[in-house]
Amino acid sequence: MENTIEIELSKKKLLFLLLGSAVFVALGILFVLNPASIQSDLFGNLEFIRIVGVVSLVFFGLCFVYIATKLFDSKVGLRIYENGIIDNSNATSVGLIDWEDITDIKTIQIASNKILLVETSKPEKYIERAKNGLISRAMKANYKMYGTPILITSNSLKIKYDDLEKLLMEEFGKRVK
Template sequence: MDTTSETIIIKLSRKKMMLALLGSFLFVILGIWLVVKHQEIDSIFLKFPLAILIIGIISILFFGFLAIVIIKKLSTQSDGLIISSKGITDNSSGISAGFIPWTEITAITETSYAGQASVVIVMKNPEEFIASQKSSFKRKVMSANYKSFGAAVSISANSLQTTHKNLKQILVEKLTEYNRMNTI
């Protein structure tokens, strides 16, 4: 794909998001079942009813929250990722970074956590970017990402109409193009 100077729009993948929503609903249902039946479950892995109850509650809360985020994303008409000559606009997840100018990006790398690959946006001033976020939840998640992975922003292709490999390739090409155009 030629990425010179045109704006690239990567749409949200409704199919991927619907599958994630279905998975979230299944885990919420499993969590409800664990909460209701925690006294009756006898497993070699889960011997303690309190542990089963806690796992059920965590499953309901985490996957319920995830389902809400997915439903909100499905109801919006925004593009998942916009890559332009000015920078990247990330709307791909519940903790999307928003606009990141090329002037703030030093590198595009990748990481993998729990089998999920993400493109990592390495920034000049990640603490400033984190502090500029309006949502305290976003600030906390970005701070945790920064402490864990060395970058405040990571973008997964899980909700986008592209692959991880293609997403990384496009972002690296656009950053290289920007750097080449601005070092002349």
């Protein structure tokens, strides 16, 4: 592939994400097994504390498993080439995103996390590529909230967000007619 740009997955960033997930799994276990130790004026209801613990266990447990799997993933995190973008950086990755389907690339910020929204003329095409029902629901939620099912961050990539944004904007600009 001529003029291919490849960005590797960052094992260091993934390890930090894995550690964070492990902490929240441990807290979830504490909330489920010993909710009285967490009880306070703010969190007085023991059943509520248990529910928060279960939600934390399920969500961050899934994150932990996914991130642990990504640590051993030998695929490139993000590939940019003449046909489009292949994103392998997050759970909602759907393979090749064709340049001809991309209508715009925008940045949003949620708390301190910046995210690239890859707007497409064929959102259903990419939602249908979801690996399972959970991923499909996540992509539909992205589409409903942000107007696109395709979101890219630098959280697991060996690149700073600003550099990733600049690179994708430049590559997209070369292909806009």
